[in-house]
Amino acid sequence: MATSRRRGRAAGPSRSFSERALDYAGSAKNLAGCVAAAGGLGLFFVGVVGVPEWPFVVGALYAIGALVAPPPRRPTGALPPPRDPQTLRADLTAHDRRFLGQLPPDVDAAYRKVTQDLRDLLDRPALLQTGSPDTFVVERMVVDYLPTSVEAYLELPRAFADSHLVDGRLTARELLLEQLTLLATAAEDVTTSAARDASQRLAVQSRFLAERFGPTSGDLNLGDS
Incomplete structure (x- = not known):
C-alpha cells in the first residue's frame, strides 16, 4: 500500500x-x-x-x-531517566551471566565482592534517595564502570593479560584487580554514607520521642487524678 x-x-x-x-x-x-x-x-x-x-x-x-554561517545547533536528546533498584539488580544478573566462569579465581572473587556490595545496597532502596550523588554513583557503577573494566580484560588473550605489563606498571589482570578493589571500596563508602544519613534520621526521631514522652516531659500526666 x-x-x-x-x-x-x-x-x-x-x-x-x-x-x-x-x-x-x-x-x-x-x-x-x-x-x-x-x-x-x-x-x-x-x-x-x-x-x-x-x-x-x-x-x-x-x-x-x-x-x-554555522547552521543552528540541534537540541540534544534528553538524558535517560534514572534506573530503579529492581532494574539495576537485573543489570547485575546480566553481568553475572556474561562474566562468571570466564575470570581467574582471584579476579572472580574480587568481582563477586563488588556485585555483592552493590546488591546489599539495592536490597535497601530506601537508602538510595532519588537524585542523590550516592544513587548516581551506584547506577554508574552497575551500568558503566564495572562492566567496562571486566569487558576490557576479557577482550585480551589470557596469557597476554597475565604476563604483559601495561604502561610498564602492572599486567592487565593486576589492573583489573586494582579497579575491582576501588569499586568495592566505593560501594562500601556509599553504603556508609547512606547508612549514616538513615542513622541520623533515627537519632532525630529518638530525640523527639525522648522529649515528647520521656520522664522529664511535662506533656503527659497520666498518673494524676
Missing part, C-alpha cells in the same frame, strides 16, 4: 511559511548575511562599486555570509 511519506521519517507538525520565515529572520545565517550585505552597501557609498552593479554585489555578499 502506497503512503504519502517516505519510510523511516517520523511525521512532525507542519509549520506555516510565516513561522519558518520568523525563525530564519532571527537565525545566525540571516545575521551574517545582513552584515555582509551591509559591507556591500558600504562599498557602494564610498564609490568602490558603481550604480549598475551594487544590487548584485550586495545580494552576492548576503548569500556568501549566509552560506558560511
Whole structure:
C-alpha cells in the first residue's frame, strides 16, 4: 500500500511559511548575511562599486555570509531517566551471566565482592534517595564502570593479560584487580554514607520521642487524678 511519506521519517507538525520565515529572520545565517550585505552597501557609498552593479554585489555578499554561517545547533536528546533498584539488580544478573566462569579465581572473587556490595545496597532502596550523588554513583557503577573494566580484560588473550605489563606498571589482570578493589571500596563508602544519613534520621526521631514522652516531659500526666 502506497503512503504519502517516505519510510523511516517520523511525521512532525507542519509549520506555516510565516513561522519558518520568523525563525530564519532571527537565525545566525540571516545575521551574517545582513552584515555582509551591509559591507556591500558600504562599498557602494564610498564609490568602490558603481550604480549598475551594487544590487548584485550586495545580494552576492548576503548569500556568501549566509552560506558560511554555522547552521543552528540541534537540541540534544534528553538524558535517560534514572534506573530503579529492581532494574539495576537485573543489570547485575546480566553481568553475572556474561562474566562468571570466564575470570581467574582471584579476579572472580574480587568481582563477586563488588556485585555483592552493590546488591546489599539495592536490597535497601530506601537508602538510595532519588537524585542523590550516592544513587548516581551506584547506577554508574552497575551500568558503566564495572562492566567496562571486566569487558576490557576479557577482550585480551589470557596469557597476554597475565604476563604483559601495561604502561610498564602492572599486567592487565593486576589492573583489573586494582579497579575491582576501588569499586568495592566505593560501594562500601556509599553504603556508609547512606547508612549514616538513615542513622541520623533515627537519632532525630529518638530525640523527639525522648522529649515528647520521656520522664522529664511535662506533656503527659497520666498518673494524676
